[in-house]
Amino acid sequence: MWIADGIELQLGADSWGRLDVHAPSGAHAVASGGGDARIGAKVAPWSSGAFSFAMLATFVVPAGRAPIGGHVHEHDLGASMAWTADDGRSVSLYADRRWADDGNGNLVAVAYGFPLHAHLGGYIESGFGTGALHAREAGGGVTWMLTPRVQLDASFLRALDRATTDWQAGFGISICFAGAHP
Incomplete structure (x- = not known):
């Protein structure tokens, strides 16, 4: 929600999540919520x-239920820089600092975006995190401007080390x- 020129209020929720774990011992556990x-x-x-x-x-409001959510008060501060070419291609850099009940961490990610069609775009990205944000991952996704005010997106990430979640996927x-149209 645009508050003023250059200022935006964001409200969000992880409305549904699924956790599917396959242990090396052969054990298998699934949780959703x-x-x-x-x-x-x-x-x-x-x-x-x-x-x-x-x-x-x-600021994260722990409204969900474990193991999907509901257990951590979290604060994040992130900064992004982006450079866009005339043909719609872009390069962006994102850095984030997290403070939370379960630990602090840092994350840096770089992404390359490109147009696929008039209202459809794609991107590839890679991230590196430390501490509670430990990650070594790469992936990509697509974005679709359904209307000037509604965007759909789908993404996936693949782990690049054993300590990072093997696969992550999302739809948003x-x-x-x-307020004014962005």
Whole structure:
């Protein structure tokens, strides 16, 4: 929800999640359920031509049930920089710092985006995290601007080391409810 030029309020929820674990011993466990809610404020003070910069502060409300959610109070502060070419291709860099009940961590990710069709885009990305955000992963996804205010996206990530979740996949919807069109 756009509050003012360059300021956005974000509300989100992990409405459903599934955890499927296959242990080396042969044990198998599956859990599913609702995840946590998030509230965030995004400030984009610099956006001129091909370069943009934004910061996002997020607070997680542990509204879900374990093991999918409901157990951690979390605060994040992230910053992103993006460079866009005239043909719609882009390169972005994201850095995040997390403070939470279950540990702190840092994450850095880089992504390359490209147009696939008029309202359809693709991207590839790779991330490296430390501490509670430990990750060594790479993946990609697609975005579809269904309307000027509604975007659908699908993504996947693959682990690059044994300590990172093997596969992650996601589907999301973003809706601009109020204010000026971004």
